[in-house]
Amino acid sequence: MTSGFIGIALNFIRSALGATAANQGQQQHSPKLGAAPNPNGWEVWFEESGRDGKVGFKGEGHRFGMYWEFGGGDVVAIINVPSADKWVEKTGIALGKRQKILDFIGTETVRQKISTKGHFKIEENSIFIYA
16 A cells, blocks of 8 residues: 555546646645535646646636646645736736635645645745645
């Protein structure tokens, strides 16, 4: 039986293969698994390509993708997000909605991909996913 980081990474890959399609700074979020669907109708999905892939977001009349890769140590995965100064250009969505959307992406990533009690942290250009 595989455990530790390898087991978490394999679970993430298995989830990514079977998948369909946050507050600023260093704050940590621990979303509840099995959370209710987003009332905004937003969607998050994952594409896997070896040790990296794409996280997709659909909502607010727009769709965009972000690169993700496996992390190291306590970090299971890192999602690269558009910085605040590039947000509107890259997503077409108002900057005022950025934080709420990043919180949703982090929450959904943990809910859909982490089989243990996970959490996430949002930084300027990244969402770090922890198991």
